[in-house]
Amino acid sequence: MSDPVSALAGKVSEGPVRIEDLAPRAMITVRGKLSDTAITEALASVSGLAMPGQRGIAAEGEKRLAWMGPDEALLILPRAGLDAALSGLTEKLGSAHALVADMSDARALFRLTGEDAALRDTIAKVAPVDMMRFPTGEIRRTRLAQIAGAFWMPQEGTVELVCFRSVAQYAFDLLSQAAVGPRVF
Amino acid sequence: MLILTCPCCGVTAEETEFHGGGEAHLTREGPGSDDAALEGYLFHRENPRGVHFERWRHVYGCGKWFHAARDTATLEWFGFYPAQTSEPPEALLEQIRQKRPGWRWRDFA
Structure with a gap:
């Protein structure tokens, strides 16, 4: 590729x-109610960052985890971590009502x-x-x-x-x- | 210039970051409704000089729809409230009653 x-x-x-x-970095949009702890916990565990509150953004090195709306979060990671983060999020979200979309490109x-x-x-x-x-x-x-x-x-x-x-x-x-x-x- | 506060993300911004969605709290008449009701839904809108309820979308921000109440003459905002309701919250109506005694908008007063 x-x-x-x-x-x-x-x-x-x-x-x-x-x-x-x-x-280029990996950018992943997660849609789903951020009041649902299953979703915020999945984001926190995959990113290693605490889920920020309204309009907040957490940062560490090249990693960012942003509150984009009441039902939208943006995860920015080093590009090499894209596939692992996508599969990690999908697995951790399990049956929670959420969508994971690769927006890197x-x-x-x-x-x-x-x-x-x-x-x-x-x-x-x-x-x-x-x-x-x-x-x-x-x-x-x-x-x-x-x-x-x-x-x-x-x-x-x-x-x-x-x-x-x-x-x-x-x-x-x-x-x-x-x-x-x-x-x- | 209107300055709005989005109740979904809490941002206060000027109107070019938003998009007006017209009159609030319309009943969507469809199949099964009579001609007069459908005509009213499609074409008849309030055009008051004074208190008005509107739909807005935070189009450049969080993307969410919400409701707003304002005075069309003074451009004063009375409040912003979530989209997931079919009528304005009572606290907001009470606030408008105090500021504009005797106001009336459709069935609300």
């Missing part, structure tokens, strides 16, 4: 904010790094989010100009952002243009 490649093959935009297209993942204020400024220009008060450890699904996207801050000075793979070039151009030019904050 051919090797997975990211949408923009690792493209980087340098500037006040560095925008980097990250290497459906999305693009970017990392933005830079001075914290410049970074918040860049996102604030393209998304209707109050970036002055956006905390670390929270995931925000929102609109990036004309496309859907989601982002979170693993720590101050870093933003990770996902969008659909088909609009990766748009997102990259949008962010790299927002990163230069007049500051809002």
Whole structure:
């Protein structure tokens, strides 16, 4: 089988904010009521992360476990762990009413790094989010100009952002243009 | 600009992150209903100046449908409540009664 490649093959935009297209990772969407402990326990045991609460995202190394909605969770893992995680989740979920979908090739993942204020400024220009008060450890699904996207801050000075793979070039151009030019904050 | 709070994910955001779904609490008339009821379901909508109940979807966010009550004249939101109900919660109705004495919307007052 051919090797997975990211949408923009690792493209980087340098500037006040560095925008980097990250290497492919495993992304698994799990749909099912997150109030059902069978589902959250399966997610926690496969990921090794505690299931976060509303709009939360847990992070450790390359692993992420995000609350995407009352009945949706997103698991991001190193690409090599994809098959094991899919079979592990399916097995652990057992008869729980849930769906496991491999979304690895459906999305693009970017990392933005830079001075914290410049970074918040860049996102604030393209998304209707109050970036002055956006905390670390929270995931925000929102609109990036004309496309859907989601982002979170693993720590101050870093933003990770996902969008659909088909609009990766748009997102990259949008962010790299927002990163230069007049500051809002 | 309207600013909504999604009751499903708790996010407060402006209206471009959402999508309006029209009037709330419609009865879906189908096969077996009479012509007048079907006509009403298909074509007749409230268009008040004042209290109004609407459906909204958090389309760029969690993707969930929910209900909202607002004043169409002042753009004030009275509240947001889950989609899984056929009528507004009593606490919300009481709050609207206090803010807009004598209001009426369809069968609610």
